[in-house]
Amino acid sequence: MNFFERQAAARRSSSRLVVLFGLAVLGIVFAVDFAAYLVYGIGEDPLPGERAALLFTTTVLTLGVIGLGSLYRIASLRGGGETVALQLGGVPVSADTQDFNLRRLRNVVEEIAIASGVPVPKIYVLEHEAGINAFAAGYSPSDAVVAVTRGALDKLNRDELQGVVAHEFSHILNGDMRLNIRLMGVLFGILMIGLIGRKILLHGSGRGRGAGAILVAALVAMVIGYIGLFFGRMIKAGLSRERERLADASAVQFTRQTDGLAGALKKIGGLDEGARLADRNDAEEVSHMLFGDGVGFSGLFATHPPLLERIQALEPGFRSEQLETLHRKWMDVPPNGLEEDVQLGLAPKGAGRLPSETTTFAVTPPMVVAQVAHPAPDDYKRADAIVGTIPAEVRALARRRDTVMPLLLALLLDDDKRLRTLQREEIAARLGLAMAEDASQLRAQHLADLHAALRLPLASIAFPELRLRPRPELDVFLDTVEAVVHTDGQVSLFEFCLARLLQVQVRESLDPSRHARFGRTKLTGVKREVATLLCVVAQCGHDNEGDARAAYLKGIERVLQHDHLPYLPRKEGVLALDAVWAPLDALDPLAKQAVVEGLVATIGHDNQVTVAEAELLRTICAVLHCPLPPMLERA
Incomplete structure (x- = not known):
């Protein structure tokens, strides 16, 4: 399937999710109604009208609890991928980090983003997770987050890390990420009744006259909650397994080598920590979006294909005995990703070349x-050439909070001196004279002769830092972008489209769920x-x-x-x-x-x-x- 066919399949999966959710709700409503019927029918025979009123009331209350639970969780996820990363204890990776492991991760993510043609996502590290795992979360590429565990950073070499990140980019590109975050919100509702029962049991029901009845109701809610848990796990497993297979295949197509992804999967299978996350509750909620099984499900509830099957899809001759051998080896000497980079010579390569601007x-x-x-593979070489060709000082400007806005505005300044003067006046009127002067100087010093193939990637590199600015500043910035582009109505198509792209990406990052x-x-x-x-x-x-x-x-x-x-x-x-x-x-x-x-x-x-x-x-x-x-x- 190509991109458009995969997008269509993702849309069909969204419809399938609605149907499965509806069936789960019907099952829970039936269970609640049945429990109410049994309890109410223990005494004298109720009148038919009373029984109907009871069942109507319990049905409405159950639907209300499920609906409100889903709406609450969906609202809590409006912030997109960053909300999920922070919930799991993620720490953002700063653009100027001095940690070599983090710099290596940032280089890999930027390279794959440029090769894929999407904005560079925010990068997070789950510092307290020793297992090897990762996930991509968000509603669209503009608010995407890629997060990896500290275990993945420490134990994977560069090829393996690239394979894992490429797997996550597949989810970003194919619409899986959007479906996954919606799944988190929707499934929370069918777990609500069980969560209410559990909370009552944990905090006690008091010692009053109705304590026994409350305790029984809480136990019934817990039992019914397991029905919701069963359906939730089944839905996640049904929608996730095939997507994980496709993401593995896409990662191999992206990188054109199987060693990296296969190596990461072998380390998951050969190390005691595997891919498990420390907090089981959080791990279960996001299990369908993780690179590896973070909980330990198998059989019907497994959100991922069996680990050995995933490895054998990449290396058909691989056997379980070899995994045992690796396990014994790593018990004595745990793997170290950076040391393996040195031994394997996996430093970033500069094999790509940019075409001449006159090339056709x-x-x-x-x-x-x-x-x-x-x-x-050619795109990765080209991405490497692009990053290498953008002067280091310009890349630094794109990653700095105080220079990212003037740099992007400088990309939009016209070659015509008269028009450029008018554009500077528009910038000064909205963002101040200093911003206008900075944009003008940056264009003259760094961007006047910038290769055409570097403008869009430079904007992509600048985007993560741009969207960290306060919302009021971003609103004024977007207004300024519009004014600069429309200064006299004589706008090149590229300038117009680049400005529109900035508008789209920033607007989506400010309110990601609205644009999903x-x-x-x-x-x-x-x-x-x-x-x-x-x-x-x-x-x-x-x-x-x-x-x-x-x-x-x-x-x-x-x-x-x-x-x-x-x-x-x-x-x-x-x-x-x-x-x-x-x-x-x-x-x-x-x-x-x-x-x-x-x-x-x-x-x-x-x-x-x-x-x-x-x-x-x-x-x-x-x-x-x-x-x-x-x-x-x-x-």
Whole structure:
């Protein structure tokens, strides 16, 4: 499956979750009603109307408890991935950390993020967890968090750590992360009755006349709670196991080697700590989103395939006896990831090269669609080259709290001196003269000659630090971005899209749960928006109207081949795109695939795609939540 097919499958899983949750609720309601019926029927025979009233009351109360429990937990998770990481005791990894293990982790995460075409997620470490584990959490790539345990940092070498992180990025890219966090909220509701009974038993029921009845009710609630627990575990296991297999396969496709991921799984199986988390309650709630089984479930309740099966999928000849041998070896000398890096020569490599800005190449719609959210080894080399080519002082500016805003504003400043002066005035009016001066100086000193392929990755590196700013500052910043882009209405398509991307990512990080959705709109409902997007892209890429029309027709034929939508140049240029982003982003995944194919056909209609056009395509795809890796010029 490609990215769009996996997104469609994730949407179907969301629907399946609703059905399974409904069945679980019916089971709990039936159990409560049955218990009430038995208790009420012990004495004299009640009248039929009284029995019906009783069952109606217990049904309503049960549904209320379940519904309120789910709504409470969903509301508590509105903060997205960071909320989950903090709940589990995660500690954020600062951009300027001096801990070599943490720097190695940050380098691996940034490399995979750039190779995947998504913003660099926040990074957390579960410092008090000795087991080898990790998870990705959040509603969208813009609020994603990647967290690893201290055990993973200390015991895994760089290849193994990369395999684990690539596995988690698969969950980010394929929509699993969104489903997982919703699952946490929904399942909490069906556990509520059991939690209430447990709380009453733990804190006592007093010694009054009704103490015995309260105790019996609490015991009944506990028994019914186990029904909810049973259904919850079954739902998590049913939705999680196959996704873990796919994430393992995706991690191998990302890194193009099995040794790293297989090595991490062997260490989980060969070490006493394994993948277990210390707090069993927290571990159970997030068990479906962990890299390894953090609780110890097996059989029907297992959220992960058996460990040996996962290893054998990567190394078919591996046997359980070899795992025992590793266990005995590591009992005497536990593994040390950094020492293994030295022995294996796993220092970051600089094998990739950036293409010249005048380079052209050909792409086809199927070729680009296959690359969406699917980085290959060349992308990792390109990501390494990108990080290595961005000057160290510029990377440092992107990771500093006081310079991240002026740096991003500097990316949007125009080459035209007169227009740049007007843009500085807009910045000064909203964020102060000092911010305007800093942005202007940063552009002149560091960004004037920045390679086109470096602008989007630089924004990606800056994003984690940007979203740490207070919300009022971010609101003013976004207002300033809009003003800078629209200063005189003469805006390049890339500047417009980059500004829009900043808007999308920051807005999503501020209120992640609000923006978490799988689109359902069909192409028939957005014909005008598709035509506007392809028309503007064709206009901006060609000075000659005949060439622009040919490019547009090539793209529209790919998306809406049965409709005759003529080429109508938009007088407002890129500003016409303001009205298209939301409808196009709400498309069904497979419909969105068709739009991406149309974009590729428009940009590449003459078989001559420039680096700037490729970066433009990547930016538009990022705005539409279809992340493209950095290297499109593949054979």
